[in-house]
Ligand code: SF4
Ligand code: SF4
């Protein structure tokens with residue numbers, strides 16, 4: 359009679375000194391997220407494939423910098439997220455995002471529920487520091503239920519991915535090059551009203567910032583009860599997977 | 605023989621100003637309520653909307669509320685930079701232009717025309733004010749750090765009284781100001 363061998367323990371890597379188990383093929387971000395550990399991110403969402411654009415998830419792994427959302431987890435790898443150098447770089451990335459758009463939080467309906475804002479709070483960003491771009495892209499209020507303010511877009515393409523991969527509608531796309539890159543609506547007129555977009559689409563709830571906003575529901579949640587009022591992004595975004603607006 | 609009297613520690617001098625501000629940050633400052641009294645044991649106010657002093661003298665700390673929207677704002681801001689050892693951008697407008705910077709996508713001439721010439725409820729013959737007494741508006745609103753060097757930033761629209769209190773205490777004690785969760789906000 360043989361005793362059953364104990365189940366093989368999964369491979370692990372070290373995240374800021376603590377072991378994180380992973381299944382081969384997972385990225386550092388996926389494994390950390392599954393283990394309830396937070397790595398700052400904006401363009402990554404657990405329901406979608408990695409995008410790698412915001413660079414907020416940059417970690418130091420085996421001495422090199424890499425984005426945690428695209429880096430494959432490997433046995434014994436030493437991953438750091440909180441070195442002073444990384445915290446400094448993360449703050450700089452956030453500052454760049456803030457000056458590239460018009461982030462006037464005091465009048466933004468997303469304030470308190472915004473992942474960009476909450477991530478910047480946690481990074482201790484006191485000032486956007488750089489000179490502001492002050493873009494002047496007209497809002498699209500053509501759709502009866504949803505408003506688009508393109509001046510807050512961080513080009514994460516979550517709406518592009520959600521509309522294409524979940525809704526099957528291809529409503530959004532990025533267009534232009536370099537600093538001229540911007541979000542567009544895929545219709546002959548470029549207006550949201552001239553697409554089959556619906557407020558019940560996944561893409562309507564996915565924007566981590568205040569671009570895609572449902573009409574007539576702004577400022578409904580009292581200050582103090584908004585998503586990031588009580589707890590910082592590191593606690594909120596790991597505890598509830600869908601940060602979606604719904 | 606009488607003990608020599610201990611010289612009381614010199615009070616820090618603080619100047620405050622509102623540029624393209626709404627005075628809300630000053631109101632929030634007053635929201636420290638009765639803590640103003642112990643503060644007055646440590647500091648004395650130089651030029652400020654709360655005093656009658658017309659020009660900023662040499663100061664330890666200058667608090668700037670509001671962004672820069674006209675020529676006079678630029679002069680006042682430069683005076684503060686020249687006189688204050690430590691200059692603080694207080695509130696969203698000073699930090700990033702704030703809601704007044706929402707005019708930045710409009711041509712300033714069109715805005716003046718709309719308000720003084722073509723808008724509703726104007727008396728016949730209304731003109732855009734052109735007296736040289738009046739400072740000319742800049743074509744865009746700017747955060748204060750785009751005009752002079754700023755040492756510290758305290759965001760919020762407005763920052764809460766508690767945030768201002770914590771911040772000032774750190775500054776007065778020569779500590780790097782720190783704002784934890786709840787005290788740091790942009791809205
Ligand atoms: S999208 Fe977020 S960061 Fe931008 S203005 Fe709105 S609340 Fe602020
Ligand atoms: S609209 Fe929102 S979801 Fe879409 S790319 Fe911009 S920030 Fe991302």
Ligand code: FES
Pocket residue numbers: 398399400401402409410411412413414415416425426427428
């Ligand atoms: S979350 Fe990895 S690059 Fe955006």
